[in-house]
Amino acid sequence: xxxxxxxxxxxxxxxxxTSTELGKEQNVSHKTILYWLEKYNIPRRHPAxxxxxxxxNYFWSxxxxxxxxxxHWLEVNKPKTGICDICNKYKKTTYANISGEYRRDxxxxxxxxxxxxxxxxxxxxxxxxxxxxxx
Numbered sequence: 741x742x743x744x745x746x747x748x749x750x751x752x753x754x755x756x757x758t759s760t761e762l763g764k765e766q767n768v769s770h771k772t773i774l775y776w777l778e779k780y781n782i783p784r785r786h787p788a789x790x791x792x793x794x795x796x797n798y799f800w801s802x803x804x805x806x807x808x809x810x811x812h813w814l815e816v817n818k819p820k821t822g823i824c825d826i827c828n829k830y831k832k833t834t835y836a837n838i839s840g841e842y843r844r845d846x847x848x849x850x851x852x853x854x855x856x857x858x859x860x861x862x863x864x865x866x867x868x869x870x871x872x873x874x875x
Contacts (some may be wrong), residue, residue, distance in 0.1 A: 741768040745780045818846045824853040
């Protein structure tokens with residue numbers, strides 16, 4: 741099937757399935773699918789064109805995400821306002837983890853200016869209560 745131009749056009753171009761999905765269906769690697777797409781001059785999509793966010797993304801690691809990966813996920817899913825959650829001033833802000841557990845939960849992060857973030861890290865319990873009250 742995957743060697744058929746019409747099958748590839750229907751499944752890849754029209755139905756929007758990814759080369760990975762098609763490879764799994766046909767028990768071949770996604771590179772084999774890409775080879776046949778190229779052979780038949782079927783235009784490839786950029787991975788971002790497929791709705792591949794969150795758990796649908798090939799690189800999704802769930803709660804086993806790295807520190808940098810978690811912050812990148814936050815930047816995409818919780819855009820910064822530039823207003824500190826503690827002092828309510830418009831400043832350059834960063835994300836601060838409230839619980840200390842670094843789980844993939846948007847409500848477990850506050851947006852703090854540098855000064856409040858430093859204080860938060862030093863005096864976690866006092867500011868933690870203020871941030872928890874904002875949720």
